[in-house]
Amino acid sequence: xxxxxxxxxxxxxxxxxxxxxxxxxxxxxxxxxxxxxxxxxxxxxxxxxxxxxxxxxxxxxxxxxxxxxxxxxxxxxxxxxxxxxxxxxxxxxxxxxxxxxxxxxxxxxxxxxxxxxxxxxxxxxxxxxx
Numbered sequence: 001x002x003x004x005x006x007x008x009x010x011x012x013x014x015x016x017x018x019x020x021x022x023x024x025x026x027x028x029x030x031x032x033x034x035x036x037x038x039x040x041x042x043x044x045x046x047x048x049x050x051x052x053x054x055x056x057x058x059x060x061x062x063x064x065x066x067x068x069x070x071x072x073x074x075x076x077x078x079x080x081x082x083x084x085x086x087x088x089x090x091x092x093x094x095x096x097x098x099x100x101x102x103x104x105x106x107x108x109x110x111x112x113x114x115x116x117x118x119x120x121x122x123x124x125x126x127x128x129x130x
Contacts, residue, residue, distance in 0.1 A: 003021060006022060
């Protein structure tokens with residue numbers, strides 16, 4: 001796989017995403033359902049958004065790795081949250097740390113929604129290539 005990041009500006013680099021990602025010679029593509037803070041027993045977390053962010057990212061990692069992919073292969077990531085303000089003010093630094101740790105360079109969309117399933121406040125939907 002050949003991956004090219006398109007960033008006409010520099011400001012997005014500090015925010016942990018790319019303006020566009022071009023991928024050539026892809027061997028396979030994985031489309032991940034939204035991964036949220038659902039615990040191993042199937043119950044939804046009632047924790048704060050920051051805690052839910054960590055659980056949701058762990059769940060996303062588990063799906064990606066079980067499928068034989070790596071997080072660095074994420075080319076598209078959509079974040080659904082019940083509060084963009086809470087995400088930006090309490091979770092964004094943790095998200096950027098996760099991006100740096102896994103060398104993720106992805107096109108990113110942050111979307112505020114009225115509600116997620118049960119008590120969930122954040123969900124990640126990813127497209128991964130190799």
